[in-house]
Structures are given as structure tokens and as C-alpha cells.
Amino acid sequence: MSKTKRTDVNALGEFGLIKHLTDNHPLRNKSSQYGIGDDAAVIDNGNMQTVVSTDMLVEGIHFDMSYTPLKHLGYKAVVVNLSDIYAMNARPQQITVSIALSNRYSVEALEQLYQGIYAACDFYKVDLVGGDTTSSPKGLVISVTAIGQAAKDKIVYRNGAKVGDLICITGNLGAAYLGLQLLEREKQVYLSDKNMKPDLTERKYLVERILKPEARFDVIQGFANAGVVPTSMIDISDGLASELFHICTQSKVGAFLEESGVSIHPEAQEQAIDFKMDPITCALSGGEDYELLFTINPKDVDKIKFLPDIYIAGEILEESEGIQLHTTGGNMHPIKAQGWNHFNA
Amino acid sequence: MSKTKRTDVNALGEFGLIKHLTDNHPLRNKSSQYGIGDDAAVIDNGNMQTVVSTDMLVEGIHFDMSYTPLKHLGYKAVVVNLSDIYAMNARPQQITVSIALSNRYSVEALEQLYQGIYAACDFYKVDLVGGDTTSSPKGLVISVTAIGQAAKDKIVYRNGAKVGDLICITGNLGAAYLGLQLLEREKQVYLSDKNMKPDLTERKYLVERILKPEARFDVIQGFANAGVVPTSMIDISDGLASELFHICTQSKVGAFLEESGVSIHPEAQEQAIDFKMDPITCALSGGEDYELLFTINPKDVDKIKFLPDIYIAGEILEESEGIQLHTTGGNMHPIKAQGWNHFNA
Numbered sequence: 001m002s003k004t005k006r007t008d009v010n011a012l013g014e015f016g017l018i019k020h021l022t023d024n025h026p027l028r029n030k031s032s033q034y035g036i037g038d039d040a041a042v043i044d045n046g047n048m049q050t051v052v053s054t055d056m057l058v059e060g061i062h063f064d065m066s067y068t069p070l071k072h073l074g075y076k077a078v079v080v081n082l083s084d085i086y087a088m089n090a091r092p093q094q095i096t097v098s099i100a101l102s103n104r105y106s107v108e109a110l111e112q113l114y115q116g117i118y119a120a121c122d123f124y125k126v127d128l129v130g131g132d133t134t135s136s137p138k139g140l141v142i143s144v145t146a147i148g149q150a151a152k153d154k155i156v157y158r159n160g161a162k163v164g165d166l167i168c169i170t171g172n173l174g175a176a177y178l179g180l181q182l183l184e185r186e187k188q189v190y191l192s193d194k195n196m197k198p199d200l201t202e203r204k205y206l207v208e209r210i211l212k213p214e215a216r217f218d219v220i221q222g223f224a225n226a227g228v229v230p231t232s233m234i235d236i237s238d239g240l241a242s243e244l245f246h247i248c249t250q251s252k253v254g255a256f257l258e259e260s261g262v263s264i265h266p267e268a269q270e271q272a273i274d275f276k277m278d279p280i281t282c283a284l285s286g287g288e289d290y291e292l293l294f295t296i297n298p299k300d301v302d303k304i305k306f307l308p309d310i311y312i313a314g315e316i317l318e319e320s321e322g323i324q325l326h327t328t329g330g331n332m333h334p335i336k337a338q339g340w341n342h343f344n345a
Numbered sequence: 346m347s348k349t350k351r352t353d354v355n356a357l358g359e360f361g362l363i364k365h366l367t368d369n370h371p372l373r374n375k376s377s378q379y380g381i382g383d384d385a386a387v388i389d390n391g392n393m394q395t396v397v398s399t400d401m402l403v404e405g406i407h408f409d410m411s412y413t414p415l416k417h418l419g420y421k422a423v424v425v426n427l428s429d430i431y432a433m434n435a436r437p438q439q440i441t442v443s444i445a446l447s448n449r450y451s452v453e454a455l456e457q458l459y460q461g462i463y464a465a466c467d468f469y470k471v472d473l474v475g476g477d478t479t480s481s482p483k484g485l486v487i488s489v490t491a492i493g494q495a496a497k498d499k500i501v502y503r504n505g506a507k508v509g510d511l512i513c514i515t516g517n518l519g520a521a522y523l524g525l526q527l528l529e530r531e532k533q534v535y536l537s538d539k540n541m542k543p544d545l546t547e548r549k550y551l552v553e554r555i556l557k558p559e560a561r562f563d564v565i566q567g568f569a570n571a572g573v574v575p576t577s578m579i580d581i582s583d584g585l586a587s588e589l590f591h592i593c594t595q596s597k598v599g600a601f602l603e604e605s606g607v608s609i610h611p612e613a614q615e616q617a618i619d620f621k622m623d624p625i626t627c628a629l630s631g632g633e634d635y636e637l638l639f640t641i642n643p644k645d646v647d648k649i650k651f652l653p654d655i656y657i658a659g660e661i662l663e664e665s666e667g668i669q670l671h672t673t674g675g676n677m678h679p680i681k682a683q684g685w686n687h688f689n690a
Contacts, residue, residue, distance in 0.1 A: 007452035018478055020452070021459045025466070025473065029438045031494065032472040041474035043439060043492065045390040054475055054490060056443040060482040093374045094388060098401040098488050107352035107365070114366045121370070127377040128370065129386035130399055132488075133363055137405040141481070143443050143488035145399060147388065149376065 037250070038158050039087035039235060040148070049155060051148040053084035059139035067183045070109055072211045073142070074116025080237065081146035082124050083215035083290045087235035088157070089223065090150035094129045095121070098143040100136035113142075124217060154229055156294070161232040161251035165295040167314035168230075168304070170219050172263040173240055174279060177286020178271040179206035205267045213290045219310065226303040233294035241284040241335045243293045244323060251295075254317035257335065259327045261313025280327070284335065382595070383503050384432040384580055385493070394500060396493040398429035404484035412528045415454055417556045418487070419461025425582065426491035427469050428560035428635045432580035433502070434568065435495035439474045440466070443488040445481035458487075469562060499574055501639070506577040506596035510640040512659035513575075513649070515564050517608040518585055519624060522631020523616040524548070524555035550612045558635045564655065571648040578639035586629040586680045588638045589668060599662035602680065604672045606658025625672070629680065 012020055022036050033049060034042035040053035057063060057077050078095060085092040097117060101110070110133075121128055126146070186198035200207050215235075223229065232251055234243045240262065248255050264272075264279045272279040295316055296304060304310055317324075323335045357365055367381050378394060379387035385398035402408060402422050423440060430437040442462055446455070455478075466473055471491070531543035545552050560580075568574065577596055579588045585607065593600050609617075609624045617624040640661055641649060649655055662669075670678045 005451075005453055008448065010448070012452060018476075021455060021478075022473065025463055027472045027474070028470060029472050031438050032474055035472060035474040036476070041439065041441065043395070043474070045393060045395065048390060050388075050390065050395055050492075052439070052441060052475060052490075052492065054441045054443050054477055054488075056445055056477045056479055056486070056488060058445045058479055058481050058486070061445070061480055093376050094386065094397070096386065096397060096399045096490060098399050100401055100403045100406070100486060103353065103355070106350075107357060108350055110366060118370055125373060127372045127374050127380060128367065129372070129377055129380040129388070130397060131363075131381070132399055132401045133366075134401055134403055135406050136403050136484075136486070138483050139481075141401070141403070141445060141486050141488075143399075143401060143477075143486075145397075145441060145490040147395075147397065 034157070039084040042088070042155060048149050049152050051085055051088045051090040051150060051155065052145065053081050054143065054145040055081050055084070056141065056143045058141050064187070066187055068211060070112035071116035071119070074113040075120045075212055077142045077144050078117055078120035079213055079215050080290065081144045082126065083235040083237065085146050085148035086215050086217055086220045087233050087292060088148070088150065089154050089220060089229065089233060090148040092124060092126045092146050092148040094127050094147040096130040096145045097128060098132040100134050100141040102136050102138050102140070105140065124215065156230050156233040158232055158234050158247050159250040161247050161253050161295040161316045163253055163316055163318055164298060165231050165316040166298055166301060166312050167255060167257065167316065168294050168296060169240070169262060169291060169311050169313050170216050171289070171291040171309050172265040172268065173236065173289050173291060174272070174282035174286050175206050175209040175265045175268040176213060176288040177282050178268050178275070179203070179210035181275060182206055182271060183210065203267060203271060205265060206271055210288060213288060215290055216292050219292055219307070222307040226307060228296065228300045228303040230294035230296050233292060236289050236291045236293050238287045239285045240293065244335065247293065247295065248323055252319050254319050254321035255314055255323045256317050257314040257325050259325060261311050263311050379502070384429040387433070387500060393494050394497050396430055396433045396435040396495060396500065397490065398426050399488065399490040400426050400429070401486065401488040403486050409532070411532055413556060415457035416461035416464070419458040420465045420557055422487045422489050423462055423465035424558055424560050425635065426489045427471065428580040428582065430491050430493035431560050431562055431565045432578050432637060433493070433495065433500050434565060434574065434578060435493040435500060437469060437471045437491050437493040439472050439492040441475040441490045442473060443477040445479050445486040447481050447483050447485070450485065469560065501575050501578040503577055503579050503592050504595035506592050506598050506640040506661045508598055508661055508663055509643060510576050510661040511643055511646060511657050512600060512602065512661065513639050513641060514585070514607060514636060514656050514658050515561050516634070516636040516654050517610045517613065518581065518634050518636060519617070519627030519631045520551050520554040520610045520613040521558060521633040522627050523613050523620070524551035526620060527551055527616060528555065548612060548616060550610060551616055555633060558633060560635055561637050564637055564652070567652040571652060573641065573645045573648040575639035575641050578637060581634050581636045581638050583632045584630045585638065589680065592638065592640065593668055597664050599664050599666035600659055600668045601662050602659040602670050604670060606656050608656050
């Protein structure tokens with residue numbers, strides 16, 4: 001290893017780092033339809049294409065065992081990967097799960113984790129087909145790979161948004177981020193006074209959003225039933241601003257987002273105010289909601305306007321117009337990509 | 346989590362643990378051809394089948410940064426997964442790589458790791474199509490998933506060995522294990538006296554076997570050219586004894602192994618004697634050689650006997666006869682499965 005230069009991994013950020021490491025390596029196999037850069041890779045098998053996505057969850061970075069039940073963790077580890085497959089407009093069919101864990105974890109702990117993994121498999125109708133279980137010197141690492149299928153003409157990439165397309169968002173945003181802030185606050189309270197017992201019953205929705213998120217297979221099913229294929233799509237794992245940036249950058253377009261089109265749950269509204277935060281900032285920059293951001297051709301608007309839980313929130317503009325937020329107060333603000341940066345965690 | 350019972354993960358061993366956690370979950374999707382229990386899972390896509398394998402390498406468990414160059418580590422992380430795909434008689438086409446690393450690692454260190462990853466991609470003609478890069482509180486974790494293809498009638502499982510089949514081994518065994526012991530010894534010498542500089546030039550082969558193993562794509566190519574399909578196959582990652590046990594258990598057969606049929610490299614012979622170890626024990630119980638163990642129908646023996654680097658080393662027996670080693674001294678010994686147990690590491 002070169003001793004002369006040392007660049008901190010934080011310097012590039014996660015996306016910059018991946019780009020830096022993987023640029024200039026063209027795909028060589030005919031079956032490698034699409035590589036790095038979308039929610040999932042696409043492998044050609046003839047009529048149907050195979051879609052593959054992988055994610056790693058690390059104790060102390062992505063989850064805190066002091067408030068994360070293992071069953072929920074197993075469930076979530078699967079769901080975040082399935083969300084990537086749905087974001088390609090594909091159906092997940094199989095997963096593999098690799099786990100490294102220290103001897104602090106017992107077989108019973110692993111059983112809880114697998115109960116959650118299988119609960120997600122049951123709910124989303126996927127098969128656990130492989131994996132690796134090994135020890136780690138410290139903590140728990142879970143790596144999940146999800147494999148799905150879709151017809152070639154149904155797969156939706158990030159790079160297909162066109163000027164004039166409508167920007168749509170499923171569900172509500174910011175709740176998972178506020179749930180996490182709440183759990184972190186209650187943890188600190190508990191650490192300073194072990195007799196304090198957190199009461200989160202009034203914030204059940206926020207806590208569930210962070211600990212046991214769901215992926216929007218119902219929306220993908222809705223697209224199929226309505227006979228509509230979005231022009232671009234991404235799942236909202238790093239916050240709306242960051243995901244909209246990915247779509248605009250890869251599609252070479254700008255965008256206009258209407259604050260009033262971004263749905264925020266009443267509990268999230270209240271909690272944001274309690275934390276003296278702006279709710280729209282939580283929606284734009286908070287992560288882990290696992291909703292979908294997609295664009296559709298305006299001619300398809302009648303097909304999706306009666307689908308539940310979909311909000312039209314903006315329009316795709318020329319690239320030169322940048323990415324802007326139109327606030328409820330009537331102001332225009334440029335939106336900056338501000339996703340979660342785990343390297344700064 | 347239940348507080349009443351705590352079973353240490355060591356109690357079940359890796360294979361027992363996986364079985365315990367994944368039993369009683371039948372596959373539900375038509376495309377899930379084969380799940381947990383072989384070198385790789387098999388997914389049906391019509392004529393061709395997709396084969397998926399995943400492995401996780403953890404710093405302090407699977408590798409020691411004090412003597413593992415990062416480029417070699419990246420190369421090896423890919424190769425051990427490709428080896429699983431070849432062991433299904435399939436061709437790897439794509440890989441995904443997920444990495445968790447502490448801020449002890451610089452961008453330049455990651456570059457070295459990816460140089461190794463891409464060197465393996467180039468040599469084995471596979472595409473890196475996805476992954477995840479995140480931080481870890483401590484150390485480096487690499488999780489690789491390999492995806493391959495094969496025609497349905499060419500895929501070789503562990504469960505197809507029949508009484509009378511010949512047992513074959515590629516290459517030589519035990520060298521990787523002895524290479525690892527050597528590196529560990531030199532590390533201890535260096536730690537006790539920093540002026541000592543290890544000279545491993547006379548043991549270059551052993552060191553290369555552990556740090557930069559290769560997968561036997563040449564053998565798979567040889568099978569295709571010779572028009573032969575083994576009846577069962579497994580890659581030798583945990584030691585010959587453990588792998589032969591997997592084949593016998595899953596095929597419900599016994600086996601007879603001839604010590605003289607197990608090839609051991611001269612450097613490994615010398616090093617074993619230097620360590621006062623029995624070379625055949627290193628071959629039977631040492632891991633990480635990534636050679637192939639397979640069985641063939643005796644009618645195919647003419648097709649493979651001129652293929653380079655394949656050794657006929659025994660025969661499949663009735664299950665009731667157990668698994669036995671015929672030593673060069675003329676004795677018979679029952680063989681016990683004694684693979685690497687990372688939970689005891």
C-alpha cells in the first residue's frame with residue numbers, strides 16, 4: 001500500500017467513493033444489462049430480466065442494539081433490499097443473507113433475527129436461498145442480497161425522466177428520521193437515569209417507521225394493474241432531496257418540487273415542532289422512509305390519480321433550471337443533495 | 346429477546362447453526378430451484394439457470410491485515426465466491442461487493458482492495474454490477490455475491506454421488522493451511538522482535554496459496570470440452586474431510602479414500618514435517634485450498650483421465666460402510682468431518 005498519500009474516505013462521500021472506485025470498468029458479459037448506479041443491477045436472461053440489489057447493515061452505524069429488537073432488525077434488513085428491487089419496478093423472488101456476529105450473541109438472539117427475516121420473506125413472498133454465517137470480533141453485520149424479475153420493457157431506471165414529466169411521491173416522508181431522533185433522545189435520558197422508562201406510545205407511528213419499515217410492493221402492483229410504467233424511479237432511503245438529485249443527475253434534467261405536495265404524517269409534524277425542526281427539512285434530508293419517488297409521463301396521470309397514497313409533487317424541468325423547492329410561503333429555494341453520510345456517522 | 350435460555354453459537358457449529366435457523370422453511374417461488382445446502386442456490390429462468398453464492402470475509406476472523414496485502418484480499422474475496430459457482434459446474438458472470446470499513450482505512454487502501462477485485466474480475470471474466478460501501482466501527486468486512494449461469498442439465502449438486510462412482514480431487518491440498526500457519530508463526534516472531542524480517546522466499550508457493558488462491562475454472566472448462574458432467578461436486582474450502590462428509594451425507598452414501606490419491610505439494614510436505622504435522626492431516630482438515638472434490642460415473646473415466654491436474658482418489662460406497670481413509674501404511678481409518686469452525690476462531 002502506498003504510504004505517500006492518505007485520503008480520508010469521508011473526503012469523497014459514499015457516492016463519490018463508489019464512483020471513484022468503480023469508474024472506467026465497462027461491463028463485458030452480454031447478460032450484464034446494467035451495473036452500478038441504480039437501485040439494482042440488471043441481468044439479461046432473455047424475456048425476463050434478473051434484478052439484483054445488495055445492502056449491508058452494521059451495528060453501531062445503521063442500528064443500535066439498545067433500542068432495536070432483533071426480530072425487527074431481521075425484518076428491516078430484508079425490507080430495505082426488497083425496496084431496491086421494487087424501485088426497479090421488478091418483483092423480488094429470492095434473498096441471500098450473510099451474517100457476521102460476535103459471541104455476545106446467542107443462538108436464541110439469532111433465532112429472533114431469523115424470525116424477522118422469515119416474517120419479511122412471508123409477507124413479501126420471497127425465498128431465502130442462501131447465505132453465510134460467520135463470527136466477528138465485535139458487533140453484528142448483516143449483508144442481504146435480493147434477486148428479482150421483471151420483463152425487459154417494465155424495468156424502470158433512474159435515468160428516464162423527461163422534461164414535463166410529473167414527479168410523484170408515495171406515502172409520507174420524514175417520520176423514520178424523527179423516529180430515530182426520538183429513540184436517540186430517549187436512550188440518552190435512560191443512560192443518565194436508569195429508572196426512567198421511555199413512554200413512546202404517543203409516537204408509535206414514528207418508532208415503527210424507523211424500526212419496522214415496509215417496502216411499497218402495493219404501489220408496484222398498482223402500476224401493473226393500471227398498466228403504467230413510470231419513466232424513472234428510486235426508493236427514498238437517503239431523503240427526498242438526495243433521491244431527486246440522483247434522478248435529475250442521471251436523467252440530465254432539472255426539477256420543481258412543491259412543498260405542499262410532500263406528505264408529512266401528523267405525528268411527524270408534531271415531533272418536528274417539538275424538536276424545533278422544520279418538518280419539510282426532515283422530509284427532504286431525513287432517510288429511511290423507503291417510500292418511492294417516481295416520474296410519469298403526463299398522459300398517464302389519469303391512470304395513477306386514483307391509486308391510493310400517491311402524491312403529485314412537482315414537475316421535471318430543463319437541466320439548466322436546476323432543482324428547486326416551491327415553499328408553502330411562496331418562496332423558491334434551490335435544493336441541495338443532503339443524504340445520509342454514514343462515513344460521517 | 347428471551348432471557349431464560351442462552352445457547353452459545355459455538356454449541357451448534359456453523360452448519361448446525363444454519364440448519365437450525367433455516368429448517369422448515371420450504372421454497373415458495375417456482376423460480377427458486379434450490380435453496381440452502383449446496384455451494385450455491387439455483388434460480389430457474391427457463392433454459393438457463395441462475396446460480397447464486399455469497400460469502401462474507403471479516404477482519405480478525407478470515408484475514409489478518411498484518412500479513413494480507415489489500416490487493417490480494419480483494420482478489421481472494423472474489424475468487425472464493427467464484428469457486429462456489431464453479432463447484433455447481435456453472436459459469437460466473439456477475440458479482441456484487443459490499444464493504445464495511447472503519448476510518449482507519451484510507452481511499453488509497455480501498456483502491457488497492459478494488460484493484461484486487463477488478464484483477465479477479467478481469468481474470469475470470471466477470472462483471473462487478475453492484476454493491477454497498479459503508480463504514481464500520483471497527484475493522485473491515487467484505488461480502489461478495491457471485492451470480493452465474495448454466496444449462497439446467499449441467500448443474501452439479503452435492504447430492505448426486507452414487508455407489509461405485511469414482512472420487513476425484515483437483516490439484517494439491519493442505520498448502521493453504523500450511524501457508525497460513527507459516528504466516529502466523531512469522532508474525533509472532535516479528536511481534537517479539539521488530540528487527541526480524543521474515544524470509545518466505547523458500548515457501549512462496551504456500552504463501553501464495555493462502556493469500557492469492559485461484560478457482561478451478563480450467564477444470565469446469567475441461568468438463569465441458571470432454572463432454573462430462575460429474576455426479577456430485579463441492580469446492581474444498583473447509584478441508585477434504587469436511588467436504589467429503591457433505592457429499593456423502595447429502596448423497597446418502599459412504600466413501601473410501603486412498604491416501605496416495607491425495608496430492609500434496611513438495612513445499613507442503615516439507616513444511617508439515619518442519620511443523621511436526623502429518624501432511625495428510627493438513628490435506629484432510631486444513632481449509633482454503635479452493636480445489637474441487639467431485640464424483641464421476643466410472644463409464645466417464647476415459648473422458649477425464651487425460652485432463653490435467655485431476656486425481657482419482659477413491660470410490661463411493663454404500664452408506665452403511667461409512668467414510669474411510671486407506672493410509673499408505675495399509676491401515677483403514679474412519680474419517681471425521683473436521684472443517685474450519687470460525688466460531689472457535
